[in-house]
Amino acid sequence: MGWKEAAEPVLTRMPAVQRPEGHVPFRRKLAWTAGILVLYFFLTNIPVWGAGGLAGNDVFGRFRSLLAGSQGSVLQLGIGPIVTASIVLQLLGGANLLGLDTSDPRDQALYQGLQKVLVIAMIVITGLPMVFLGNYLPPQQAVYGALGIGSFGMQVLIFAQIAAGGVLILFMDEVVSKWGVGSGIGLFIVAGVSQSLVTGIIDPSAGILATWFSIITGSLSVPPLLTSQGLGFLLIDAALLSIFTTALIYGVVVYAESVRVEIPLSHARVKGARGRFPVKLIYASVLPMILVRAVQMNISFVGRLLNNQLGSGMPGWLGVYSDGQAVGGLFYFFSPIQSRGEWMPWLGQSAATHEAWEIALRVGVDLTFMLVGGAIFAIFWVETADMGPEATAKQIQNSGMQIPGFRQNVGVIEKVMERYIPQVTVIGGALVGLLAVLANMLGTIGQVTGTGLLLTISITYKLYEEIAEEQMMDMHPMMRQMFGNE
Numbered sequence: 476m477g478w479k480e481a482a483e484p485v486l487t488r489m490p491a492v493q494r495p496e497g498h499v500p501f502r503r504k505l506a507w508t509a510g511i512l513v514l515y516f517f518l519t520n521i522p523v524w525g526a527g528g529l530a531g532n533d534v535f536g537r538f539r540s541l542l543a544g545s546q547g548s549v550l551q552l553g554i555g556p557i558v559t560a561s562i563v564l565q566l567l568g569g570a571n572l573l574g575l576d577t578s579d580p581r582d583q584a585l586y587q588g589l590q591k592v593l594v595i596a597m598i599v600i601t602g603l604p605m606v607f608l609g610n611y612l613p614p615q616q617a618v619y620g621a622l623g624i625g626s627f628g629m630q631v632l633i634f635a636q637i638a639a640g641g642v643l644i645l646f647m648d649e650v651v652s653k654w655g656v657g658s659g660i661g662l663f664i665v666a667g668v669s670q671s672l673v674t675g676i677i678d679p680s681a682g683i684l685a686t687w688f689s690i691i692t693g694s695l696s697v698p699p700l701l702t703s704q705g706l707g708f709l710l711i712d713a714a715l716l717s718i719f720t721t722a723l724i725y726g727v728v729v730y731a732e733s734v735r736v737e738i739p740l741s742h743a744r745v746k747g748a749r750g751r752f753p754v755k756l757i758y759a760s761v762l763p764m765i766l767v768r769a770v771q772m773n774i775s776f777v778g779r780l781l782n783n784q785l786g787s788g789m790p791g792w793l794g795v796y797s798d799g800q801a802v803g804g805l806f807y808f809f810s811p812i813q814s815r816g817e818w819m820p821w822l823g824q825s826a827a828t829h830e831a832w833e834i835a836l837r838v839g840v841d842l843t844f845m846l847v848g849g850a851i852f853a854i855f856w857v858e859t860a861d862m863g864p865e866a867t868a869k870q871i872q873n874s875g876m877q878i879p880g881f882r883q884n885v886g887v888i889e890k891v892m893e894r895y896i897p898q899v900t901v902i903g904g905a906l907v908g909l910l911a912v913l914a915n916m917l918g919t920i921g922q923v924t925g926t927g928l929l930l931t932i933s934i935t936y937k938l939y940e941e942i943a944e945e946q947m948m949d950m951h952p953m954m955r956q957m958f959g960n961e
Contacts, residue, residue, distance in 0.1 A: 482585070483585060485588070485592075486584070486585050486587075486588025486589055487585065489587075489588040489591045491588075493653075494653050495654060499654060507651065507655040508655035508656045508657070508662065511650055511659060511662070512666060514647065515550075515666060518550050518643065519544065519550050524636065525614055525615055525619065526547060526613065526615065526633050527615040534605055534776060535772060535776075538771075538772040538924070539553070540664075540668050540671055540923055540924050541664065541765060541769070541924065541926055541927050541930070542554055542558065543644075543660075543663035544640075544644070547612070548640070549636050549643075551602075551612065551637040552640060552641040554648070554663060555597070555601060555769070555772070556595075556597035556598045556641050556645075557648065557660060558765050559769055559773065560590055560594045560596070561766060562770065564586075564589070564590060564859070565852065565855040565856065568855065568858065598638050598641040602641065603634065604780050606633050606634045607630055607634075608780055608784060614629035614630055615629070644663070647659050648660050656942060657938050657941055660765075661937075664765075664927065664934065665935060668923050668931040669931060671921040672721075672923055672928075674921055675717075675922065676921070683717075686712070686714065716918060717917075720914055720918060721920045721928065724919070725932050727910060728761075728910070731757050732756075732757060732937075734755065735755045735756065737752070737754075738751065738752040738753075738878060738891065739878065740871065742875055742876055752867070754896060754899050755899070755903070756899060756902070757906070757907060757933065758857065758862070758899045758900050758903050759857050759860075759903060759904055760933060761933040762856065762930070763853045764852075764907055764926050764930065765930065766848075766852045766856075767848035767852055768811070768911075768924075771809070771844065774806070774809050774810075775801070775810055778806035778810075779796075779799060781793070781794065782794060790804075791803065791804055792804055792805065808833075808837050808840050809840065811844070811845075812916050814915070815916065817834075818834050818838055820834070842909070845909065846908045847908075849904040849906075849907050850901045850908070853901065853903060854897075854901065854904070864890075864892035865889050867888075867889075867892050868885050868886075868892055910925065910929055911926040914926075
């Protein structure tokens with residue numbers, strides 16, 4: 476008996492959000508999406524009961540914008556377990572170790588059940604060290620002393636709260652995917668990053684508007700603009716470089732989303748019915764970047780846990796830490812560049828304490844990791860999301876369309892698709908990785924990570940396209956058959 480037969484009784488009985496029967500009207504989809512978004516913001520503001528000393532102690536650091544959630548809330552883990560489980564599934568599926576055909580309803584149910592089991596496993600694997608080893612959610616003595624349950628008992632209660640939050644966000648994502656618009660993961664990332672962007676603009680203490688108001692009113696002294704100090708002030712302190720980088724990334728992503736190779740299609744039976752299949756430059760979307768950054772986040776997480784446990788006994792070649800951040804050793808070189816101060820020594824920040832070769836090696840490792848990882852995960856994403864040449868050819872064949880000038884045959888259509896999809900997938904994945912690193916190095920509004928900004932722009936663009944598609948299908952019900960929604 477294979478693993479599928481042995482695991483089927485468990486995997487097919489995993490709790491799941493029921494799929495809607497028939498078409499869900501657009502307004503109802505918007506209502507579900509808005510409701511889940513309100514619930515998400517509500518949960519991020521519910522603190523973990525019994526935990527204290529949370530300020531500045533976020534284990535995810537600047538990865539937080541990618542993993543959504545909120546430090547010290549019941550959504551402490553954010554979408555981290557979902558993303559890590561997806562990485563495992565992508566790798567297993569890419570190596571063809573699962574033997575699952577997601578076009579088969581039975582295998583699809585097994586895949587979804589396996590994903591839930593892995594998410595729960597990742598909640599345990601991530602949450603337990605965070606609470607019991609890393610001390611990132613320290614129990615309050617006053618609370619567990621009053622309850623008489625001891626420190627360990629309080630830690631169990633804290634873990635139970637963040638585990639419940641991890642399961643909640645899993646099902647919230649499923650509700651949006653089945654009943655709403657877009658995906659829950661994308662929605663939560665957009666919500667978190669947008670919040671940071673808006674805060675970076677309107678924050679009365681350090682926002683861009685407050686800074687420029689102080690410059691205009693003369694309450695903030697400005698060096699002579701024709702000097703290097705004045706130019707540095709405008710670019711860094713006045714955030715002109717951040718504004719430029721944010722606008723540049725926005726423009727490049729929107730342009731890349733519009734660049735496509737359009738393969739002409741015609742209906743085999745309906746004369747005059749024509750269409751086009753677009754192969755976009757960013758064919759796999761920027762979502763695989765979450766997986767690449769999640770790998771780096773998990774490496775960083777392991778390093779911080781080892782530092783907490785070993786302290787001064789940690790070998791220097793493995794990692795040297797200061798204020799919880801890697802400043803030397805392998806973990807330093809594997810940690811991504813997150814800000815200008817980490818590679819510009821003249822700013823007098825962390826880069827000032829490192830040799831030029833150390834900074835160059837770290838930048839090179841980050842670039843290599845993102846370029847190669849972006850391409851690899853883009854390939855895995857395309858295959859598991861049924862966007863590869865074979866799956867696309869079957870979809871075109873089943874819709875009754877064909878490529879003019881070619882025989883109406885799945886194999887022929889697949890060969891045409893193989894001319895474009897694999898190459899565009901690799902190029903697009905590497906391009907997104909390059910943009911993410913450059914955005915981090917130059918800085919963005921609100922200190923949003925480059926990957927977070929890329930994801931927000933791309934997800935918002937796709938939401939716009941999906942909303943337009945949904946409106947079209949509501950106005951023209953016959954379109955639903957063409958899009959495969961009925």
